[in-house]
Structures are given as structure tokens and as C-alpha cells.
Amino acid sequence: MADVPDPGAGTQPPGAEGFTKILGWAAWIAFGVCVLGVIVAGATMAIQSRRGEGGEHMSRLGWVLAGCIVIGSASALVGALV
Secondary structure, eight states: OOOOOOOOTTOOOTTTHHHHHHHHHHHHHHHHHHHHHHHHHHHHHHHHGGGTOGGGGHHHHHHHHHHHHHHHTHHHHHHHHO
């Protein structure tokens, strides 16, 4: 098997600064949405617990946390696929 060429980890092509800035903004927005999602899921669980429906919202919290994990490991996932 031939070795896979490494295009130079850590070196960016000219003009990539704008793209990395947009990626940084997208990451901050995504993490903000994740935090908001956890807060909303927790608040919904607290409100619905008085009615006995709090357990149904655990799946919502699970999906929010799964989304947080995917967003947090996005660069590693893409790196593994490439």
C-alpha cells in the first residue's frame, strides 16, 4: 500500500484566514445553541415534573447532549473521515 500524502498539517493556503474566522464564529454559535438547548430541556423537565411528565423529556436532553458531543468532536470526526 502506498503512503497517503500529507499536505502539510498546520499550513494554511493563502487567504484562509477569513474562512477560519467564519469556522470559529460557527463553532461559538453552535456551542451557544447547545448550552441554550440544555437549559431549555432542563427547564422543561422541571416544569413538567409537577405533572409527572418529567421523565419523558430525558430523551430530549439525551438528544441535546448527543448534539453537543457531535459538535464538540466535529473536527476529529472530519479528520478521521479524510
